[in-house]
Amino acid sequence: MEYTIQTYELCKKYEGCSVVRNVSMHIPKGQIYGLLGRNGAGKTTIMKMLLGLVKKDSGSVTLFNQVMADYQSGIYARIGSTIESPGFYSNLTAVENLSVFSRLRGKVDRNKIRKALGVVGLPYQDKKIFSKYSLGMKQRLAIANAIVNDPELLIFDEPTNGLDPIGIAEMRTLIRRLSHECGKTILISSHQLSEMEQMVDWIGIIHEGRMLEECSYQQLEENRHSYIRLVVKEPEQVYEYLKKNLSIENIKRPEASVIEIYDLKYGTLELNSRLFAAGFAVAEISKCQNSLEDYFKELTGGAGIA
Numbered sequence: 515m516e517y518t519i520q521t522y523e524l525c526k527k528y529e530g531c532s533v534v535r536n537v538s539m540h541i542p543k544g545q546i547y548g549l550l551g552r553n554g555a556g557k558t559t560i561m562k563m564l565l566g567l568v569k570k571d572s573g574s575v576t577l578f579n580q581v582m583a584d585y586q587s588g589i590y591a592r593i594g595s596t597i598e599s600p601g602f603y604s605n606l607t608a609v610e611n612l613s614v615f616s617r618l619r620g621k622v623d624r625n626k627i628r629k630a631l632g633v634v635g636l637p638y639q640d641k642k643i644f645s646k647y648s649l650g651m652k653q654r655l656a657i658a659n660a661i662v663n664d665p666e667l668l669i670f671d672e673p674t675n676g677l678d679p680i681g682i683a684e685m686r687t688l689i690r691r692l693s694h695e696c697g698k699t700i701l702i703s704s705h706q707l708s709e710m711e712q713m714v715d716w717i718g719i720i721h722e723g724r725m726l727e728e729c730s731y732q733q734l735e736e737n738r739h740s741y742i743r744l745v746v747k748e749p750e751q752v753y754e755y756l757k758k759n760l761s762i763e764n765i766k767r768p769e770a771s772v773i774e775i776y777d778l779k780y781g782t783l784e785l786n787s788r789l790f791a792a793g794f795a796v797a798e799i800s801k802c803q804n805s806l807e808d809y810f811k812e813l814t815g816g817a818g819i820a
């Protein structure tokens with residue numbers, strides 16, 4: 515697999531406090547990678563180190579197959595980002611704002627601005643000034659500003675933050691389009707797992723500065739635990755029977771009459787018939803799967819993600 519970004523054991527301390535600890539990440543070319551973690555987990559700091567906005571303490575960053583030296587700037591023209599994106603002028607329109615920031619980067623190309631606005635779905639001939647924009651429109655303008663020069667790699671910090679469900683769905687569609695139709699590699703961060711759903715191809719879970727897990731989104735779904743849920747009349751006796759007679763080890767009792775079996779050596783049919791044969795009354799038996807949120811809670815030692 516070809517990677518657009520790779521980091522190796524990236525570390526950063528602020529005032530003696532480790533905020534990024536030995537983070538190795540691998541972002542495949544042309545795919546959408548979601549960096550997921552709670553507020554303060556270290557996501558923005560990682561993104562800033564990738565962009566050379568913050569100096570790393572140790573470790574390495576490889577962008578487009580080049581190991582980055584500190585203060586090496588040429589490569590950043592190939593990256594568009596919304597991190598530390600300029601505060602837009604509240605009394606200017608979208609085109610005027612994009613023109614100001616294009617001029618700062620070099621030169622103003624009206625066609626590129628028109629195209630970028632088209633991609634994010636903002637009108638070109640629009641008199642509306644920035645202060646009258648909704649949050650969703652503001653986020654789109656930040657993305658338009660990041661893509662004006664058609665960079666290969668896009669880095670968006672919390673692009674769905676604060677948006678309502680429709681705004682999130684629209685942002686998801688936009689980001690997927692940038693990846694699928696325009697072939698961009700995209701790194702986004704979020705503190706909400708639900709905002710990443712149906713959007714990212716890969717996921718990296720950051721907790722207290724550490725990468726807890728990095729895998730494809732599909733793999734993540736497969737990693738969720740399956741279990742059998744039983745509702746029984748005599749939970750104590752059934753619990754003992756499962757342990758002693760059927761040698762089932764991993765059993766939880768979340769509620770008085772409920773038993774969850776994580777050790778899936780028996781299927782529901784066989785388990786039901788064994789319990790029946792042993793004389794137990796089973797009110798309910800079903801195969802269940804932990805939600806992704808539960809899985810993260812487990813992974814982060816009970817803290818959960820959002």
Ligand SMILES: Nc1ncnc2c1ncn2[C@@H]1O[C@H](COP(=O)(O)OP(=O)(O)OP(=O)(O)O)[C@@H](O)[C@H]1O
Binds near residue numbers: 528529554556557
């Ligand atoms: N310039 C700084 N000086 C000191 N501490 C900082 C600085 N920038 C960030 N931190 C601290 O580093 C930790 C990680 O912050 P970071 O912004 O990377 O987290 P995050 O995962 O992006 O969170 P959020 O979603 O809230 O932005 C936090 O504890 C933060 O307070």
